[in-house]
Amino acid sequence: MTVPGLRERKKQKTKAAIQRAALRLFKRQGYEETTVEQIAAAADISESTFFNYFPSKEDVVIYDEYDPQIFAALATGKHDEPLAKSIEKLIGALGGLFEADHDAIYERAKLSLEVPELRAHAWEELEKARDLFRSIIAARTGHPASALAVRVISTAFVGAAFEASLEWVRSGGKGNMIDLLKKAIDAIGFYGMLDRLGSKASSR
Template structure:
């Protein structure tokens, strides 16, 4: 979904896509999950460092594996494609849980806005440089941008399920699916707009502006 930043060792981490919230409340991770998370984070840190030094295209999975002190097969086990290292994260379940935890009588768009803006605020506070680097790559590398669009399907399904359950509607309800698609589409465009303008604007204000446009009706 949205830009996210690497987080401390046992916290849920993002790298979204799409505009994705970070630092959402989740149950404590077990030892195995923490080890997996540390490996994923090591791979991401190595990737960002190498890309910063030599560019995206020149950075190979073999180089990433060596820098992260893992095997290339381990990199591919965690990230099926190189683009996934930049855009994937573990936050979709946390996003769904946070959305379900919002007051039942709250307007769905307000619930989404609260979850997204809280997560983005935390991500920017934790590591703005990583968020900037990630979103810059989304603009500069067509393969990353295309992969970002593909991976939004998972986020869309989880959000659709949460919103449908809250509203007492079937999960295949057309209106719910259109609502979710509109929100995620708006967040994608906000991400690209923010990065395309060299991250000069206030990202939270841009998100609010885009979601207000959905709430008030799209008029030019």
């Protein structure tokens, strides 16, 4: 983990600039109505360069520069507390992130959920979260990550997160995302699922 050099930082800046330009265009004239050529022009780069930074047009919406850090943080959670507690903490931590960059997150979420093409890929993105979740639950409960129960519960969780996001976007980003998420996992009795999964999950 060495400090990123000047070169790397410049790349990150360019990437962010492309994303900003793209989101501005998407907001003004719509996602489908915006061409990659236009984005490149707006960001003052060539179309080729666009594809150097983003493998596809969709990725410019999906990409979140903080994601890797979040994922890394999740993967290295403490093992000396009940799983349910860890998850509560995790939800709280997510809340902070939402507030930090509210407007950009809202715009991206809105696009991801309202443009059909993107919505499909939003689910792919959720699957990454699901897989991470799956390995966490597996590690903590002793069940194999491949167990159907573990998979289904992980999917239920990201499904709840998905619905909460939908609700949040529907509210114009005005609602409290964390509250919504809590209500969602409450409605499916998420903590009950963990309990049923095995004593290791709920006690320690």
